[in-house]
Amino acid sequence: MAGLSKGELANDAEELRDHLRRYPELETDMYIQARADTLRAERSALQDAAQRGLIAEDVLTELTADINDHLAALEFIEGDARQGDIVQVAPAEEADGD
Amino acid sequence: VTDVVCAIRGGPGSYQTRLAALHYAADRDVVVHFVSIVDPVAYEPFHEGEQHAIRAEMAWRDLAMTRAIASHTGLDDVRFTVAVRVGALAGTIAAYAKEVAAGSILIGSPRPAADAALASGGAEQFAKELRQSGGVAVVVVTPE
Numbered sequence: 001m002a003g004l005s006k007g008e009l010a011n012d013a014e015e016l017r018d019h020l021r022r023y024p025e026l027e028t029d030m031y032i033q034a035r036a037d038t039l040r041a042e043r044s045a046l047q048d049a050a051q052r053g054l055i056a057e058d059v060l061t062e063l064t065a066d067i068n069d070h071l072a073a074l075e076f077i078e079g080d081a082r083q084g085d086i087v088q089v090a091p092a093e094e095a096d097g098d
Numbered sequence: 099v100t101d102v103v104c105a106i107r108g109g110p111g112s113y114q115t116r117l118a119a120l121h122y123a124a125d126r127d128v129v130v131h132f133v134s135i136v137d138p139v140a141y142e143p144f145h146e147g148e149q150h151a152i153r154a155e156m157a158w159r160d161l162a163m164t165r166a167i168a169s170h171t172g173l174d175d176v177r178f179t180v181a182v183r184v185g186a187l188a189g190t191i192a193a194y195a196k197e198v199a200a201g202s203i204l205i206g207s208p209r210p211a212a213d214a215a216l217a218s219g220g221a222e223q224f225a226k227e228l229r230q231s232g233g234v235a236v237v238v239v240t241p242e
Contacts, residue, residue, distance in 0.1 A: 017170060024113030031162055035155070065147065072144070073151035077159060080140065081108035 100201030101129040115206030118239040120173045129177045136184045153182045192231035202235040
């Protein structure tokens with residue numbers, strides 16, 4: 001990173017924006033991935049805090065369950081997005097295109 | 099001029115639909131109310147904590163994605179809200195439009211207009227169903 005000039009960084013950022021404009025679903029995937037990574041890091045930090053005796057076991061259990069609910073929600077959202085948009089293309093037409 | 103509801107589902111066409119809705123609202127100086135519709139058949143098997151998390155995460159995703167698109171396209175000043183509703187598509191969208199007193203509903207079509215007309219006409223059929231359910235104007239956005 002230290003070797004890159006401000007101009008190069010700005011250019012890379014613009015290229016990334018262009019790429020995301022062309023493939024907008026990537027941005028949603030990146031968002032979901034970042035959110036899942038954050039939740040996993042939070043869960044790991046909680047386990048660490050419990051091992052150090054900083055939080056009680058029942059607090060760890062409650063907070064971990066909440067994080068797990070949110071991770072399950074992200075999986076659901078990923079699957080739901082793959083189902084398509086509000087208006088679907090009829091399956092017969094998709095088969096025609098194969 | 100009244101507000102507009104934009105129904106989305108997070109699929110590949112949702113970027114174009116969100117963008118079109120932001121332009122639509124900017125051109126008319128109205129608020130766009132984005133609503134994600136969740137299929138109850140897929141949602142109901144989850145327990146209460148997971149259901150709450152699904153609604154919360156979807157709302158955050160919609161807020162983040164819409165802000166990102168508005169920022170990329172210079173539409174930061176457009177006023178919008180996000181909501182998540184569970185239920186059958188047409189009835190739930192129409193009910194939400196009534197809830198926020200919107201005068202029109204915007205939906206995305208997965209195919210360009212000409213292509214869609216040759217194929218199923220699914221978007222127009224759905225728009226007709228929506229008009230009958232909600233008694234409001236329905237705008238179909240087609241990809242370029």
